[in-house]
Amino acid sequence: GDSVTQMEGPVTLSEEAFLTINCTYTATGYPSLFWYVQYPGEGLQLLLKATKADDKGSNKGFEATYRKETTSFHLEKGSVQVSDSAVYFCALSDLRGGGADGLTFGKGTHLIIQP
């Protein structure tokens, strides 16, 4: 079945450092790919998405490019801030059963940014 593998944390960086969180996937079809973020005490919220190969999703200074040849969707940010501290989930879409859009999630990467 479909699966998502992402680096597990915690990842600890200093403020203004460059961030990369790796994500690779296996899928039988051509899924859409997502990054969700979960801030402390909150539910998940969509950070960015890409729906086809070579698409780049971007939001709040974060970027990720859908690489079909390497089955990857790595999350990057040039200069992180303390407020970016959160858990980040990579996910892919899969159409289950009658077509509801369930997502398959990675295990999450806990990011800690130190001032």
Added chain:
Amino acid sequence: DVKVTQSSRYLVKRTGEKVFLECVQDMDHENMFWYRQDPGLGLRLIYFSYDVKMKEKGDIPEGYSVSREKKERFSLILESASTNQTSMYLCASSKVRGTNEKLFFGSGTQLSVL
């Protein structure tokens, strides 16, 4: 903005109790989902529904059931709670089936079964 509301933020129950977790969304979404989130395991899909009175099993449905009597409400039921069901439960919804629309999540219910 879409709002997904889960009835309780924290819940403590005893082993063997019947537990109801409630979720309501206010944007007429077709799809609703229940996930559980555990450290080191990420999110795992329990059940989902794409229409009133319809339900589909996710990856870990054992020990759970669901009810969707109205479009806006999706309930997760633990028929006889066990300690291994201690977890964070997240409800989510999405607009239309088959379109890869994003999921909107509630804030979660942290359930402790003693």
